[in-house]
Amino acid sequence: MEGINGLIQGFAVAATPENLLFALLGVIAGTFVGVLPGIGPALTIALLLPVTYNMPPSAAFILFAGIYYGAMYGGSTTSILLNAPGESGSMMTAIEGNKMARAGRAAAALATAAIGSFVAGTLATLALAFCAPYVVDIAIGLGSADYLALMVVAFMTVGALLGSSAARGFTSVGIGLVIGIIGLDAQSGSARFTFGVPLLLDGIDTVVLIVALFAMGEAIFLAAKMRKSKPKFMELKGRATMTREDWRRSWPAWLRGTVIGWPLGAIPVGGSEIPTFMSYALEKKLTKHPEQFGKGAIEGVAGPEATNNANAAGSLMPLLTLGLPTSATAAVILVAFQQYGLQPGPLLLEKEPQLVWGLVAALLIGNVMLLLLNLPLVGLWAKVLLIPTPYLYAGIATFALLGAYSINGSVFDVYIMLIIGILGYFLRQYGFPIAPLIIGAILGPLAETQLRRAMSIADGDFTQLVSSPFSIVAYSLVILVAIVPQVIKRWERRTAKEVGVLNEFEKASTTTEKV
Amino acid sequence: MTISVKNKGELVFAGLTLATGIFILVGTTFINEPVAASNVGPRFMPYAIGTLLTIASAFVVIDVLRGNSASPEEGELVDPTLPMNKRRVAMLLASVLAFAVLLEPAGYVIACALSFFGIAVTLGARLSWRVGVASIALSFAIYLLFTRPLGIFLPPGVLAGIL
Numbered sequence: 001m002e003g004i005n006g007l008i009q010g011f012a013v014a015a016t017p018e019n020l021l022f023a024l025l026g027v028i029a030g031t032f033v034g035v036l037p038g039i040g041p042a043l044t045i046a047l048l049l050p051v052t053y054n055m056p057p058s059a060a061f062i063l064f065a066g067i068y069y070g071a072m073y074g075g076s077t078t079s080i081l082l083n084a085p086g087e088s089g090s091m092m093t094a095i096e097g098n099k100m101a102r103a104g105r106a107a108a109a110l111a112t113a114a115i116g117s118f119v120a121g122t123l124a125t126l127a128l129a130f131c132a133p134y135v136v137d138i139a140i141g142l143g144s145a146d147y148l149a150l151m152v153v154a155f156m157t158v159g160a161l162l163g164s165s166a167a168r169g170f171t172s173v174g175i176g177l178v179i180g181i182i183g184l185d186a187q188s189g190s191a192r193f194t195f196g197v198p199l200l201l202d203g204i205d206t207v208v209l210i211v212a213l214f215a216m217g218e219a220i221f222l223a224a225k226m227r228k229s230k231p232k233f234m235e236l237k238g239r240a241t242m243t244r245e246d247w248r249r250s251w252p253a254w255l256r257g258t259v260i261g262w263p264l265g266a267i268p269v270g271g272s273e274i275p276t277f278m279s280y281a282l283e284k285k286l287t288k289h290p291e292q293f294g295k296g297a298i299e300g301v302a303g304p305e306a307t308n309n310a311n312a313a314g315s316l317m318p319l320l321t322l323g324l325p326t327s328a329t330a331a332v333i334l335v336a337f338q339q340y341g342l343q344p345g346p347l348l349l350e351k352e353p354q355l356v357w358g359l360v361a362a363l364l365i366g367n368v369m370l371l372l373l374n375l376p377l378v379g380l381w382a383k384v385l386l387i388p389t390p391y392l393y394a395g396i397a398t399f400a401l402l403g404a405y406s407i408n409g410s411v412f413d414v415y416i417m418l419i420i421g422i423l424g425y426f427l428r429q430y431g432f433p434i435a436p437l438i439i440g441a442i443l444g445p446l447a448e449t450q451l452r453r454a455m456s457i458a459d460g461d462f463t464q465l466v467s468s469p470f471s472i473v474a475y476s477l478v479i480l481v482a483i484v485p486q487v488i489k490r491w492e493r494r495t496a497k498e499v500g501v502l503n504e505f506e507k508a509s510t511t512t513e514k515v
Numbered sequence: 516m517t518i519s520v521k522n523k524g525e526l527v528f529a530g531l532t533l534a535t536g537i538f539i540l541v542g543t544t545f546i547n548e549p550v551a552a553s554n555v556g557p558r559f560m561p562y563a564i565g566t567l568l569t570i571a572s573a574f575v576v577i578d579v580l581r582g583n584s585a586s587p588e589e590g591e592l593v594d595p596t597l598p599m600n601k602r603r604v605a606m607l608l609a610s611v612l613a614f615a616v617l618l619e620p621a622g623y624v625i626a627c628a629l630s631f632f633g634i635a636v637t638l639g640a641r642l643s644w645r646v647g648v649a650s651i652a653l654s655f656a657i658y659l660l661f662t663r664p665l666g667i668f669l670p671p672g673v674l675a676g677i678l
Contacts, residue, residue, distance in 0.1 A: 165585065170570075181564060398654075402661070
């Protein structure tokens with residue numbers, strides 16, 4: 001069992017006192033920012049990239065692993081106490097969880113979310129460890145045409161699934177791809193869309209792009225449209241606990257959520273919205289208390305929250321084994337690998353086993369730390385919401401400026417960040433999703449490389465791109481992706497109407513992914 | 516068909532992305548293609564990308580013209596239905612610009628303190644000694660942390676001799 005040996009090796013890497021400290025720092029930083037409205041794991045990792053320039057890669061990735069899971073725990077706290085589904089995957093948690101909080105059952109809602117996240121995260125990470133070596137075995141046999149097909153699948157799914165309409169999703173992917181081609185074309189040496197500016201020859205740095213879209217875009221959005229009233233959140237006294245009855249109703253939901261969430265994350269299709277919804281619908285169907293759904297049913301929190309975490313762990317599979325990011329967070333982790341001159345993909349596990357297994361082990365360790373930190377201290381985390389907004393966001397903007405400058409030591413990048421930040425504002429204001437843009441910018445150049453390789457092998461014959469069985473399956477999937485989500489979206493709306501939460505659902509479904 | 520004010524902005528933005536798509540298609544014809552270009556030269560991807568962006572944006576334009584506007588991002592802190600607070604946006608952009616302009620001549624500590632101060636006040640911090648102290652403390656702390664233990668260069672500027 002390659003997976004078990006790998007994990008043992010990974011624990012040896014991750015369990016040094018220094019790396020355990022990095023994992024702890026990561027989960028604390030992740031939970032802290034996860035609780036903050038408007039900031040998620042992708043931005044946190046992007047902001048912390050400059051801090052890690054001179055760190056060994058294993059320490060940096062252990063830190064990032066902690067942030068990744070921590071931000072998800074923090075996000076569910078905000079959903080339940082504030083009814084603010086910061087990311088589309090927390091939408092269902094917010095609907096049922098906030099209803100529970102209003103009925104005075106915040107402690108139970110937070111507990112089922114935290115323990116469910118732990119159970120699902122642990123099982124899903126173990127599944128990742130066991131399956132990854134097999135996926136790598138398959139992936140090594142794939143040719144350039146197959147990789148290109150996978151990337152087309154990724155473009156199609158993130159474009160079609162994220163955001164309020166497919167047209168807007170694809171527009172975002174398109175803008176991202178445009179940003180990706182700016183600069184010198186490495187193969188031909190031709191400058192593309194540099195407008196004679198020498199500093200643009202290197203292209204637009206992806207870290208600058210991410211930090212600009214999220215941090216700068218958010219700051220401008222806040223300046224332009226700040227609410228006059230303060231957000232109201234439910235107070236929580238004491239710790240998150242559950243009764244025996246809550247446990248009995250939660251645990252099957254956690255397991256079902258894991259089973260739904262993980263595979264849908266592990267295959268390269270973007271988005272946690274559909275799996276969490278499927279989990280919610282399933283729990284509603286199986287429950288013995290259907291009258292509670294829409295009014296605060298614990299299964300409606302336990303299932304989707306477990307699904308969301310299992311999905312996040314699953315989405316590391318295409319990233320680590322194929323080099324294919326399917327979420328904004330995965331895209332930032334890919335950039336982090338690139339900073340160290342590493343390219344995620346099937347060869348990564350072979351060349352850098354310590355790094356990959358260390359990362360997986362850190363996810364498991366971080367998950368335990370998060371459970372221990374969150375159950376007794378969840379009330380304390382909620383206090384983060386009391387930090388005055390101006391200081392908080394000025395601090396985030398300061399870190400964004402620092403990151404933009406220090407990535408290349410160039411003031412030019414600060415100006416680029418300002419321009420892209422303004423673009424980010426308009427994307428937010430007009431309902432264009434941001435994650436597809438980032439994936440377009442990062443995957444575009446990689447797709448071009450694969451296309452060129454495939455075409456030179458095929459000697460210019462385009463039909464070769466769709467001749468392998470793998471690529472035929474992938475392109476069939478593309479067509480499927482174009483049809484199925486529309487059906488599911490209709491079904492989501494119908495169910496939302498049934499439980500009488502349509503208005504909140506409509507509101508939530510336009511919330512672009514918190515990243 | 517009536518076009519509300521909110522739709523107008525959305526229409527302009529979608530129109531701009533459409534224009535960008537067309538611009539990419541036209542601009543690609545000016546990309547220098549070496550004679551010995553391989554099967555996939557430097558123009559292939561830009562053509563594909565320009566086509567995708569043009570078609571997708573055209574659908575968004577049609578969608579908006581039909582009156583289907585996407586709801587903007589809701590948030591706990593922001594209300595997208597409010598009119599844009601132009602004064603605040605201008606103050607924020609000015610703070611960021613000040614950072615970029617001052618960074619190398621004046622040094623990181625001064626540029627960071629001023630921009631933090633500007634952004635905090637823009638986002639509603641009450642003008643008092645607290646904001647000033649926080650700005651200066653933060654910029655010194657970041658400078659010392661990044662240049663010393665983390666070993667990352669930040670321009671010292673006019674404080675070069677002191678720091």
